[in-house]
Amino acid sequence: MSWQDYIDKQLIGSKNISQAAIAGHDGNVWAKSDGFNVSKEEIVRLMAGLGDPTQFHMNGVHVNGTRFVYLSGNDQVVRAKKDKMGLHCVKTNQAVIVATYNDPIQPQQAASTAEGLGDYLIQCGY
Template identity: 40%
Template sequence: MSWQTYVDTNLLGSGRVSHAAILGLKGGVWATSSGFALTPEEQRTIVSTFDAPDTAQANGIRAAGRKYFCLKADGRSVYGKQGADGIVCVKTAQCVLVCVYLSPIVPGEANKVVESLGDYLISAGF
């Protein structure tokens, strides 16, 4: 399965994620949804957040030009909110899933979809 298929089918296709990207831990965008553009700086910052979660808690999370208030940050997951919208980032062995959900999607629905794909990729060695 291609990385783009994971974005299109597993994330956007769930109806619980509005925009998504898969970033390589060593850099680069492996796949992204249409119109979801992360700057190189945003990419680097999101990937490095998992090594220093306190940074996200102090500064928030930026993705596609939007800043999200950090609700949770640890070595595996980062959750953020901006009004009724939010962001979920999950780190695997080789990549980071970056997913944004827009209202009326609720956080728990998006979190479950992204975390489940993260679990699958980890179990597959990715």
């Protein structure tokens, strides 16, 4: 399965994710959904925040040109929100999954889908 297939079939195809990207830890985007223009700089800042989330408390989480309010996270997961849109990011061994969802999708649905793919990629060595 290609990286784009993971985006199209596993994430967007689940109907639990509105837009998504998969990128390497270095910020290079491997695949993304149409219209989701997450930048290398945003990915690099996201990766840095996974190691030290205090910057998210002060500055929020920036993805696709949008500032999200940081809700919670740890060294592998970031949860954030802006109005009726949510953000769920999952770090794997080599990649990061960046996924947004819109109302009426519930945060738990998006989390389950994104983290499920993250777990699978970790099992595959990614």
